[in-house]
Amino acid sequence: MYVKTIRILTKQYVELDVITPQVEAIVAESGVQNGMVTVLTKHTTTGITVNEALECLESDIAVALEQFAPEDRPYSHARMLKDYGSTAGNPTGHLKALLTGNHCHFLIQEGQLQRGGAQDVYFCEFDGPAQRNILVIVEGQP
Amino acid sequence: MFIDIHVHPAFYEPINRDPRREELRHEALNIHKNGTAPLEHIFNQMRCAGLDKLCLLPEDYTSTVGCALVENEEIRRLVDLAPDKFIGFASVDPLQPDAADKLEDAFSRLKLKGLKLHPGRQHFMPSDPRLEPIYQLCERYDKPVLFHSGLSWEPDTLTSYCHPLAFEPVAQRHPRLRICLGHFGWPWIRESAMLMVKYANVYADTGALYFDNAREFYTQTFTRDIPITWIDRSLRHQVLFGSNNPRFEQIRMAQAIGELGLRESTLELIRGRNAVDFLGGLD
Numbered sequence: 001m002y003v004k005t006i007r008i009l010t011k012q013y014v015e016l017d018v019i020t021p022q023v024e025a026i027v028a029e030s031g032v033q034n035g036m037v038t039v040l041t042k043h044t045t046t047g048i049t050v051n052e053a054l055e056c057l058e059s060d061i062a063v064a065l066e067q068f069a070p071e072d073r074p075y076s077h078a079r080m081l082k083d084y085g086s087t088a089g090n091p092t093g094h095l096k097a098l099l100t101g102n103h104c105h106f107l108i109q110e111g112q113l114q115r116g117g118a119q120d121v122y123f124c125e126f127d128g129p130a131q132r133n134i135l136v137i138v139e140g141q142p
Numbered sequence: 143m144f145i146d147i148h149v150h151p152a153f154y155e156p157i158n159r160d161p162r163r164e165e166l167r168h169e170a171l172n173i174h175k176n177g178t179a180p181l182e183h184i185f186n187q188m189r190c191a192g193l194d195k196l197c198l199l200p201e202d203y204t205s206t207v208g209c210a211l212v213e214n215e216e217i218r219r220l221v222d223l224a225p226d227k228f229i230g231f232a233s234v235d236p237l238q239p240d241a242a243d244k245l246e247d248a249f250s251r252l253k254l255k256g257l258k259l260h261p262g263r264q265h266f267m268p269s270d271p272r273l274e275p276i277y278q279l280c281e282r283y284d285k286p287v288l289f290h291s292g293l294s295w296e297p298d299t300l301t302s303y304c305h306p307l308a309f310e311p312v313a314q315r316h317p318r319l320r321i322c323l324g325h326f327g328w329p330w331i332r333e334s335a336m337l338m339v340k341y342a343n344v345y346a347d348t349g350a351l352y353f354d355n356a357r358e359f360y361t362q363t364f365t366r367d368i369p370i371t372w373i374d375r376s377l378r379h380q381v382l383f384g385s386n387n388p389r390f391e392q393i394r395m396a397q398a399i400g401e402l403g404l405r406e407s408t409l410e411l412i413r414g415r416n417a418v419d420f421l422g423g424l425d
Contacts, residue, residue, distance in 0.1 A: 129186035
C-alpha cells in the first residue's frame with residue numbers, strides 16, 4: 001500500500017477544488033499498475049466528490065448545498081464544545097459533508113486512473129479557510 | 143479599518159517549532175484539536191472576516207503554570223513578520239518581582255503597544271496594591287491594559303477576580319489609564335455597561351461567544367441583556383470588536399456585529415476607530 005497526504009490551505013468559507021492532477025501524480029509515483037486508489041479527507045466539514053469540472057456546476061452545487069443547510073437555521077451543534085474548548089459554529093459544514101461523502105475510489109489499470117471523460121475528483125471545503133489533509137491510498141500490483 | 147483587538151496567537155506556526163511547548167499551550171489554554179496555523183492561513187481568515195489588523199495577546203502565567211505560554215519576544219517576532227497586520231501586546235505576571243522591569247522592557251525595547259492581564263488565571267485582584275507599579279508604568283508610557291473579564295474557559299481560573307466591579311478601583315484611581323474589559327465582562331454585561339457609562343477610560347470588547355452561534359449570542363447579549371441603544375447612543379466610543387480567536391469564531395463574529403442594527407457610524411467606531419483611540423494611535 002502506498003499512502004500520501006495532499007495538504008491544502010483553503011482560502012474561502014466554501015470552495016470546490018479539483019485535485020485530480022495531484023491524485024494522478026501520486027498514483028504514478030506509487031508504481032502501481034493494476035489496483036485501486038482511495039481519496040479520503042481527514043476532516044468532517046469537508047468532502048470528496050466526483051463530478052464534472054465546470055464553473056457552472058460548481059456554482060449550482062454550492063447553491064444546492066446552501067439550500068440544504070442554510071446558515072441561519074437554529075442548529076443544535078451551535079454550542080460550546082468542552083473537549084475543544086471552543087464554540088462550534090460549523091453545523092452547516094458537517095451537514096454538507098454528509099451529502100458529498102468523505103472519499104472516492106477509482107480503478108487503476110496499466111498505471112492509469114480509469115475515470116470517465118467528465119469525471120474529476122473534487123475536494124470540498126465547507127468550513128474554510130482552513131488547513132486540510134487528504135489521504136491518497138494506492139493499493140495493487142506494480 | 144477593521145481591527146480585532148483580542149486575538150491569542152499561541153498556535154501560530156512560527157512560534158510553535160517545539161511540540162512540547164505546543165502541547166503545553168493546548169493544555170494550559172484548554173484549546174484542543176486546532177493544530178497550528180501558518181500565517182498564510184491567518185491572513186486568509188482575516189480576508190474572509192474583512193479584518194485589517196489583529197492585536198496579538200500573550201500570556202505570562204509564571205506564578206500559576208511556571209512559565210509564560212507566549213513570551214513578549216515571540217509577540218515581537220510575529221509582529222515583525224507582518225508589521226502591517228499585527229499589533230503586539232505584552233504580558234507580565236504581576237506577582238513576580240521582576241514584573242515592572244519586564245513590562246518596561248516590553249514597552250521600551252520591544253515596542254509593544256499595550257498590556258494584557260488575566261486576573262482570574264494569574265490570581266490577583268485588579269485593585270491589589272502590588273499592581274500599582276504596573277498601572278503607573280502603563281500611564282507613563284501611555285499604554286492601555288486589556289483585562290480578561292467575566293467567564294474564562296481556561297483551567298484554574300477564579301471568576302470573582304474578573305467581575306467587572308473588581309476593575310472599578312483601577313478605573314477610579316487611574317482616570318488617565320485606558321482599560322478594556324475583555325469579553326464585555328460576560329455574563330455581567332449590565333455591570334460592564336455601568337462602568338463604561340460612569341468612566342470614560344473603560345472600554346469593553348465583544349470577544350464573547352459562550353452559547354449558541356455568533357449571531358444568536360450577539361443578539362441575546364447586545365440587544366436583550368442590554369438594549370442595543372445603550373451601545374448605539376451612549377457607549378459607542380468605548381466598544382471594541384474582539385473575537386478571542388482561536389477559541390471563538392472570528393469570521394462569524396465579525397459578520398454578526400454588523401447585523402445587530404447599529405448605526406453605520408457606530409459600527410465604524412466599533413470596528414476600528416475606537417481601537418485606534420484605545421491603543422493611543424497606530425504607528
